[in-house]
Amino acid sequence: MLQIDPMQFLMQAGGLFVWVCIVAVVYAVVEKALGGPAAQDVPTDM
Amino acid sequence: MDAVTAEIAFMATAAGKAFVILMDPVRLMYLAAGCVMGLVLGIVPGIGGLAGTAMLLPFTFNMDPYTAFALLLGLGSTTATGDPIPAILFGVPGGAASAATVLDGFPMAKKGEAGRALSAAYMSSLMGGVFGAFLMAISIPILRPVMLFLGSPELLAFSVLGISMVAVLSGNAPLRGLTAGCIGIMIAMIGTDPQSGTLRWTFNSLYLWDGLPLTPLLLGVFALPELCDLLIARTAIATDTSMANIYKGQWQGVKDCFQHWWLILRCSWIGGGIGSIPGISASVVDWLAYGHALKTEKGAAQTFGKGDVRGVIASESSNNAKEGGALVPTVAFGVPGSATMAILLGAFLIHGLVPGPDMLTKNLDITYAMVWSVALANILGAGMCYAFSPQFARLSILRFSLILPAVLGVVYIGAFEATRQWGDLYSLLIFGLLGWIMKQFKWPRPPLILGVVLGDTIERYLFISVERYGLAWLTRPIVAILFIIAIVGLVRPFMADIRIHGGIKKMLTSFQGPRFHPSQLFTIFVITILGAACFMALSWDFSAKIVPLVIGIVALIASGTSLFNDMCRKPEAGMESLVDQTIHEVERQISAGGGGGAAAATADQKIHMDLTSETGHLPLNIIITRAARFFGYLLVFMGIMAVIGLIPTVGLFVVFFMRYENSERWSLVITYATVLVIAITFVFEHVMHIPWPPTLMGQWFPELKSIIPSLS
Numbered sequence: 001m002l003q004i005d006p007m008q009f010l011m012q013a014g015g016l017f018v019w020v021c022i023v024a025v026v027y028a029v030v031e032k033a034l035g036g037p038a039a040q041d042v043p044t045d046m
Numbered sequence: 047m048d049a050v051t052a053e054i055a056f057m058a059t060a061a062g063k064a065f066v067i068l069m070d071p072v073r074l075m076y077l078a079a080g081c082v083m084g085l086v087l088g089i090v091p092g093i094g095g096l097a098g099t100a101m102l103l104p105f106t107f108n109m110d111p112y113t114a115f116a117l118l119l120g121l122g123s124t125t126a127t128g129d130p131i132p133a134i135l136f137g138v139p140g141g142a143a144s145a146a147t148v149l150d151g152f153p154m155a156k157k158g159e160a161g162r163a164l165s166a167a168y169m170s171s172l173m174g175g176v177f178g179a180f181l182m183a184i185s186i187p188i189l190r191p192v193m194l195f196l197g198s199p200e201l202l203a204f205s206v207l208g209i210s211m212v213a214v215l216s217g218n219a220p221l222r223g224l225t226a227g228c229i230g231i232m233i234a235m236i237g238t239d240p241q242s243g244t245l246r247w248t249f250n251s252l253y254l255w256d257g258l259p260l261t262p263l264l265l266g267v268f269a270l271p272e273l274c275d276l277l278i279a280r281t282a283i284a285t286d287t288s289m290a291n292i293y294k295g296q297w298q299g300v301k302d303c304f305q306h307w308w309l310i311l312r313c314s315w316i317g318g319g320i321g322s323i324p325g326i327s328a329s330v331v332d333w334l335a336y337g338h339a340l341k342t343e344k345g346a347a348q349t350f351g352k353g354d355v356r357g358v359i360a361s362e363s364s365n366n367a368k369e370g371g372a373l374v375p376t377v378a379f380g381v382p383g384s385a386t387m388a389i390l391l392g393a394f395l396i397h398g399l400v401p402g403p404d405m406l407t408k409n410l411d412i413t414y415a416m417v418w419s420v421a422l423a424n425i426l427g428a429g430m431c432y433a434f435s436p437q438f439a440r441l442s443i444l445r446f447s448l449i450l451p452a453v454l455g456v457v458y459i460g461a462f463e464a465t466r467q468w469g470d471l472y473s474l475l476i477f478g479l480l481g482w483i484m485k486q487f488k489w490p491r492p493p494l495i496l497g498v499v500l501g502d503t504i505e506r507y508l509f510i511s512v513e514r515y516g517l518a519w520l521t522r523p524i525v526a527i528l529f530i531i532a533i534v535g536l537v538r539p540f541m542a543d544i545r546i547h548g549g550i551k552k553m554l555t556s557f558q559g560p561r562f563h564p565s566q567l568f569t570i571f572v573i574t575i576l577g578a579a580c581f582m583a584l585s586w587d588f589s590a591k592i593v594p595l596v597i598g599i600v601a602l603i604a605s606g607t608s609l610f611n612d613m614c615r616k617p618e619a620g621m622e623s624l625v626d627q628t629i630h631e632v633e634r635q636i637s638a639g640g641g642g643g644a645a646a647a648t649a650d651q652k653i654h655m656d657l658t659s660e661t662g663h664l665p666l667n668i669i670i671t672r673a674a675r676f677f678g679y680l681l682v683f684m685g686i687m688a689v690i691g692l693i694p695t696v697g698l699f700v701v702f703f704m705r706y707e708n709s710e711r712w713s714l715v716i717t718y719a720t721v722l723v724i725a726i727t728f729v730f731e732h733v734m735h736i737p738w739p740p741t742l743m744g745q746w747f748p749e750l751k752s753i754i755p756s757l758s
Contacts (some may be wrong), residue, residue: 004732004733005732008752009727009728009732011753012727012731012753012754012755013724013727015753015754016693016694016697016720016723016724016727016755017720017724019694019697019698019723020697020700020701020716020719020720020723021716023697023698023701023702023719024701024712024715024716024719027701027702027705028712031705037705037709
């Protein structure tokens with residue numbers, strides 16, 4: 001009943017993994033260029 | 047006598063035959079599949095049983111009626127079992143039917159009692175659901191004359207009774223509650239007036255012509271403020287939940303249910319009874335049961351709203367019982383008891399079944415198969431919840447940086463499913479901001495939703511009643527009784543307020559020069575909007591403007607009085623506000639052991655029937671900065687989504703949010719983002735085939751639509 005195209009799904013899953021990696025690399029480069037992880041306000045109650 | 051015996055034998059035979067048919071392994075498998083889907087859809091905020099039933103309907107074309115209804119009712123019966131999970135763990139009602147569960151379930155999770163609250167919710171859902179099925183089984187043959195006796199005036203009176211609950215639900219702010227309820231009714235009237243065709247408050251927007259859909263409004267008012275506060279407080283919902291507590295609490299939750307069996311029975315009766323009255327939205331049932339428990343349970347006034355398990359039990363037993371009740375008019379008269387039942391009515395026609403006497407005679411076995419399906423689905427659903435309860439409960443100890451991106455993505459998808467227009471997302475954002483401000487300034491939000499849910503119904507039945515009966519409908523006994531109960535419910539909190547202040551005379555003389563506070567700016571904003579709305583309504587047809595104007599004027603008076611009280615009422619010595627004063631008075635009375643009527647009256651006032659912000663300990667500038675950042679995220683999210691689609695945006699957002707907000711380690715960020723986007727793709731793109739909002743990339747490069755998920 002559920003029509004799932006495994007090939008299409010696997011390709012999309014792979015593509016999404018690559019996309020996440022690209023975003024992460026770009027962010028890491030920008031983060032490094034700006035001098036390390038963002039100095040966010042300290043968690044209040046952790 | 048023989049006739050009665052023969053009748054009973056006929057019923058029992060049909061019930062037995064239906065049970066044997068349903069025990070077929072394939073049918074049981076479909077029932078279980080329906081339960082799983084119902085639970086999942088109940089847990090996912092914004093996608094409730096309504097959307098689920100509609101989505102499943104096409105898959106039942108080739109099934110026999112027993113199997114088809116096993117699947118559909120498996121889903122419909124268990125969404126109310128699954129939806130307390132987000133309500134308790136996140137404070138986000140999975141559906142409108144579990145909105146009242148939030149009030150006590152969420153505080154319990156915060157106290158580290160998530161396991162107990164969930165267990166009590168499952169068990170009371172099971173008991174309520176089985177009771178609902180039982181109610182259907184015995185009422186089908188006998189309810190027909192009663193149902194025929196109810197006309198539009200009675201249905202109107204039931205809706206008015208539902209609206210009168212705003213007074214109970216507004217706790218320490220009855221005027222604000224009344225204003226919020228009236229605003230809700232006015233929101234429900236946005237769109238084309240069914241009587242005259244007048245466009246009411248549509249602002250030349252095609253999106254608003256059919257009225258504002260409930261889902262983005264519900265998600266905006268209840269889900270976004272909780273997520274915003276999560277970012278502001280930067281802490282997990284439950285800070286002290288341990289696994290030991292979760293396991294220990296489960297058994298306690300079961301014991302709670304057996305201990306309060308009488309409450310479950312009463313609330314199930316409310317759920318089943320109200321659910322069986324057509325036209326009254328299922329969203330009211332849990333509020334009515336919660337209000338009933340608040341009024342009748344010993345000591346409830348002191349503990350409800352702060353994490354009392356009885357609040358969870360009342361709400362959950364009633365909302366599961368309503369499915370059985372709602373089936374009664376659907377099956378017997380073809381009058382859907384709820385919106386889900388309206389879709390189910392379509393299933394009847396698809397399978398060649400005609401609701402009405404046939405369902406009680408030659409197709410009685412199908413009717414009883416439905417009864418068994420509802421009962422078994424509730425047992426299966428609760429069993430599944432118990433089996434995976436620790437996994438669900440674990441969610442409440444997750445960090446905000448893990449919860450927020452996932453919930454936000456699902457909230458966006460849920461909101462968009464309302465009408466599948468970008469307007470849904472704008473509504474989500476606007477009502478999210480409104481909800482957060484209301485939460486910050488302690489304006490009760492539930493009355494707003496109640497107004498929206500019942501507003502349309504009230505106006506429709508009012509016109510039918512006046513057209514059909516003139517003013518004579520007011521003298522019908524059931525109408526009169528229901529109206530009296532509604533008026534008493536509305537007036538009671540104001541009388542208690544007067545009593546607290548030592549009578550009307552003292553109340554009217556204890557005023558001073560105006561004092562200003564930032565929270566009054568919001569009240570002034572509300573008054574301005576209400577004034578503008580009433581002014582716009584002046585030019586409409588009489589039939590289109592009468593109800594909105596009356597409601598608008600009531601809201602203006604209530605909000606104006608509230609503002610005047612806020613500015614000019616003299617504070618009692620040593621106390622800052624009416625709320626503080628009441629809290630201290632209740633604490634004094636409780637510590638002095640005075641638990642009598644006066645204590646109950648004041649305690650009633652103390653309860654703020656909504657979740658209050660846990661961010662009061664933070665400096666104002668931090669609250670404002672973080673809230674601005676949250677709503678900034680939402681705006682940027684929507685902007686990027688408009689270009690590249692929702693799923694790639696979720697991936698981008700998760701990476702940025704987890705790293706920027708909480709400096710999570712890269713391995714976790716990449717794993718979490720990948721798993722989340724793949725899961726969303728699988729469930730919503732491949733299983734549910736959800737239509738996505740149109741995107742610029744999709745328009746520029748149509749060939750990419752089959753490659754990039756959610757690109758439309």
